[in-house]
Amino acid sequence: MKQWMLLAALTGGMFAVTGCQMSENRHVETTNRPMNYTYEYRATQDTAWRSSTAADANSGTVNRGSRAMFDRTPDRSMTWQQARLDDGTVRYVHPTDFELVR
Amino acid sequence: MCGVFQSRWVILLGCALAGCTYVQTNSVATIGGDAKGAQLDRAPDQVRVEALAGEFAGLSATVSPEDATRAARISVYYSEQLADAFGQVQWVELHNVLVNLGLRPGGLCYQYAENLLAEFCQQPIHTLEFHRGIAWKGKVFDEHNCVVVTAVGQPFESGIVIDAWRNAGHVRWAPVSKDHYPWQAKPPSDNEPRPRQKQLASRN
Numbered sequence A: 001m002k003q004w005m006l007l008a009a010l011t012g013g014m015f016a017v018t019g020c021q022m023s024e025n026r027h028v029e030t031t032n033r034p035m036n037y038t039y040e041y042r043a044t045q046d047t048a049w050r051s052s053t054a055a056d057a058n059s060g061t062v063n064r065g066s067r068a069m070f071d072r073t074p075d076r077s078m079t080w081q082q083a084r085l086d087d088g089t090v091r092y093v094h095p096t097d098f099e100l101v102r
Numbered sequence B: 001m002c003g004v005f006q007s008r009w010v011i012l013l014g015c016a017l018a019g020c021t022y023v024q025t026n027s028v029a030t031i032g033g034d035a036k037g038a039q040l041d042r043a044p045d046q047v048r049v050e051a052l053a054g055e056f057a058g059l060s061a062t063v064s065p066e067d068a069t070r071a072a073r074i075s076v077y078y079s080e081q082l083a084d085a086f087g088q089v090q091w092v093e094l095h096n097v098l099v100n101l102g103l104r105p106g107g108l109c110y111q112y113a114e115n116l117l118a119e120f121c122q123q124p125i126h127t128l129e130f131h132r133g134i135a136w137k138g139k140v141f142d143e144h145n146c147v148v149v150t151a152v153g154q155p156f157e158s159g160i161v162i163d164a165w166r167n168a169g170h171v172r173w174a175p176v177s178k179d180h181y182p183w184q185a186k187p188p189s190d191n192e193p194r195p196r197q198k199q200l201a202s203r204n
Helices: A002-018 B002-006 B008-018 B033-041 B045-057 B065-086 B092-100 B109-122
Strands: A039-043 A047-050 A059-062 A067-070 A081-085 A090-093 A098-100 B128-135 B144-151 B160-163 B172-175
Touching: A039 B045, A059 A090, B033 B045, B033 B172, B045 B065, B045 B160, B045 B172, B065 B109, B065 B128, B109 B128, B109 B144, B109 B160
Parallel strands: none
Antiparallel strands: A039 A067, A039 A098, A047 A059, A047 A090, A067 A081, A081 A090, B128 B144, B144 B160, B160 B172
16 A cells, blocks of 8 residues: 555656646746757768867867768868767867768 | 665656657658658658758748758757757656756757747748747646747748657657647747747848
8 A cells, every 4th residue: 555655656756747848938048059050061081170279189080971060061261160070079170071961 | 665666667657657648759741741751750861951941942932942941950950959968868758857857957848949949030041930839738748849930921820840859859840730739829928038930021
């Protein structure tokens, strides 16, 4: 009996926390939302990424064929441009090393 | 007592009951319906963007292809990025539990909808309008929220539902008129100062 009561209470508690996604008049803060990277490109060759444009920045490699999302059409006149890589990180990459996904 | 708490069945029961209303999870295409929508759900993102852009462009001859593509890119890719930012888990009902327990920064349906709406409204898109949609308003276990995209000046019911929550950031879309949710336009709340829909800019 005691176990059934606990079960009922627990289930009720789960209801309370899971079902609660009513918007009502709640204000949702959107000013700090993630930046929008919606231009899909792929690396045409193994190419470097950097965490910043500073000389001592962390660096790594974007493998050929890997996807990178830009916030606009890559500017090929720039040496570095920010892009969002498939692991969710935002890095500086060489825009000339990427082509549009078709 | 420990036996009860250790039982996976209790957790499963609670989560299952919370999502007790049957919900359709696949997209719905204007042409091809559920079958085509489900097929597109499995397609690569680029294909999904093109298909959704086609849906937007089909809303009216006044919709520019550029606006349709831009809105489709945001719908597909930005939904995924929001999911990453929220630390979304695949089982959305479980994710709601985590959000409500303070273990995730967000990811409830109306949080997806509000963030998407804000992003849409910030874009230089002039031939589409963006509305907040709500279904089963006020029903604790059923309420759902979305963004509805219409051509400028067209009724809410003619629009396309953009639902980033249902499939954990993998955007689901459907014509309002063909979706099983009873979508209604959500009026602006008192504490929302920004415009709720993007109006056609004056072209004088």
